[in-house]
Amino acid sequence: MNGDVDPAVKALEARQDEILRKLYELKAAVEGLAKTVTTPDADLDVTVSSSLSSQSSSCAIFKGTTNLDALLGEDLGALRDIVINANPAQPPLTLLVLHGLLCQRYRVLSTVHVHSSVSSVPPQLLSCLGPKHADSYARHMFHLGFTLIWKDVPKLEMKFSVCNMCPIEGEANVARFLFKLLAPYPSDPALATLVDSWVDTGFYQLADGSTKERAAVLRALNSALGRGPWLSGLEFSLADIACYCCLLQNGSASSIAANVQGWMKSCENLGHFGPAKLLLK
């Protein structure tokens, strides 16, 4: 062995350095994320999250890939427009949050209409999907259409392909449909059922239930959140989105337990619930 280093060794060392560097980055990222879960006041460090993947930061929270063509049917060269009819008296907060997430994942053409069955709606309901996209004159340039119609309907409904699909009724069911455009449900059936169960609890008991029911749900939430950072365990899911929105819709309960408070702060730190909070102002 002389002073010259074998180029092969140099290359190996370079690779080792590279791997170590990546490991440190990953460690920092995980620590950053862990902070947002365990420390209510920490905001998601944008510099950390941007190194996680090529996709945008918030979508990285959903693992697994989805394929619009597989879910919605073959792209026939025209805008695939999802139509949601909602009553202005009960704005669907969960769907607004999901819309925000969809916009980060796909090119979404969002429009809001008022149906002739309603004489007028407050201005915040007209702007709830955000500003008009600059390219909205060319519908075919978008992956997905999200058309929200404020209408005098007894129950929220979604229509997509009138020839092949019957309408989907109820905010819970539409939320499930939209969520699956972002990420698949957990493959473990028990976990998937747990998510669904929390979604139903949110819509039927937290949003629509009596004071007693709501108090019971809050207790259940508190104990579930003692076992893990999110409602279905380690991963953020539709259960968290739905329960957070339903809780928000009902104003503040008299007292919210510690775990639930922490969880609510974590949800807010993710930054997706802006549209929902804006509407409630």
Add this chain to the structure above:
Amino acid sequence: MTKEKVNGATEEEQQAQSKKALKKQQKEAEKAAKKAEKQAKLAAEQQSADEDDFAKDRYGLSAMVQSQQKLDRALVRVQDLTAEKVDQLIWLRSRVHTSRAKGKQCFLVLRQQQFNVQALVAVGDRASKQMVKFAANITKESIVDVEAMVRKVEQKIESCSQQDVELHIERIFVISQAEPRLPLQLEDAVRPDGEGEEEGRATVNQDTRLDNRVIDLRTTTSQAIFRLQSGVCQLFRDTLTKKGFVEIQTPKIISAASEGGANVFTVSYFKSSAYLAQSPQLYKQMCICADFDKVFCVGPVFRAEDSNTHRHLTEFVGLDIEMAFNYHYHEVIDSITDTMVQIFKGLRDNFQTEIQTVNKQFPSEPFKFLEPTLRLEYTEAVAMLHEAGVEMGDEDDLSTPNEKLLGRLVKEKYDTDFYVLDKYPLAVRPFYTMPDPNNPKYSNSYDMFMRGEEILSGAQRVHDAQLLSERAHHHQIDLEKIKSYIDSFRFGAPPHGGGGIGLERVCMLYLGLHNVRQTSMFPRDPKRLTP
């Protein structure tokens, strides 16, 4: 022997004859007696009538109104006969819709445009038997002046528009008498078709109506339809004026066919010929080139199309819009659709009475729309039709059945009866349509639909003389014939676009009616030139 027999026979005959004669005489005498009796009775009645008719001055046939005098008399409108007017003595002028005697009373229904009220002449201290008889004999549709007390009724009168009151007539004069045999009965003309079939009662078919249009237009349904139509025109003008549009009048006698040679009426023009305008298209555009920026016009449009369909007329009222835009023709679409939405809202909010009146005879679903208006692209429409099993090419025009199917699909998905279809294929549009900048197969043109039927065809126009000549050439149009049109764009022309709707068709579709002749006062089609 024979003589005697003959004599005897004659005698018998004579006897028989005299018997017959006697009988005959008796009969005649009876007859004469009866006649005399009757005459005496009549005379007696007449006498008593003359003696007893204390109400002689409170009814009768008025002398023809030739402006003999200026009466300062306030006439109340039937639609104002509500509970508020109870116990007031009022005068009104209306038509006699029906009159029916029942013993010592006569019930009348007095009608004024969309409104009617029950009225009653009863023998009492104000009215005599003769007056009641007179009232019962007034022919239908006669115009009468009536002085009456407004009285409250205990039970609502369902069959009339004024349900809370009835009139107790004190004076009734016929101002204009109608001939007894009407060519059609108004009750029949207002009867819904289904009801007519079920109960075996008559309805009136369209040709009879149109032949006797003056009477048919008196029905409550017709009154409502044309009031609504007036509303459409009014809302169109008001909305556009508010948006800064200027109303223009364009010539209807023109030297060259604007839309294409085939469907144009020729008129003799002194020593040569001229044509009746198929649309104000060319003149609208010239106004834009003349810096009027945003214009609209309301006027007749003449199409010599030998189409005998439910939605074609040879003459109709066109409501046309043209405007210069800044950067994108969607500015024009937005303006037009907003105008349409304002019209729909205006009708929804201010013409419910008329809409309900029409629905009584012609039931239909209320008209639904979205604000802002739904705009779909042609490719989306083709995709929707493909999904529904229709076979058509990407650049094919939409056939009428496909338009209707598309309308149903859009209604099912978006629950709207009004939408815009944007980006039509270039091949199926007129030569002056601006092609799409990115895809030569398509164009900056659009159609608008109500209840699945087309009501407007519009586009960004070619405002460049060079391109216009090329496009005309491509469509094999003789450039000489459209020289003045092309010349308008040679000295600076702003980018512009527009479209036009047919007033009759819009009213028909808004109300959910099925024949455009119902919304045209005196319709013109290949088979009808009068009234």
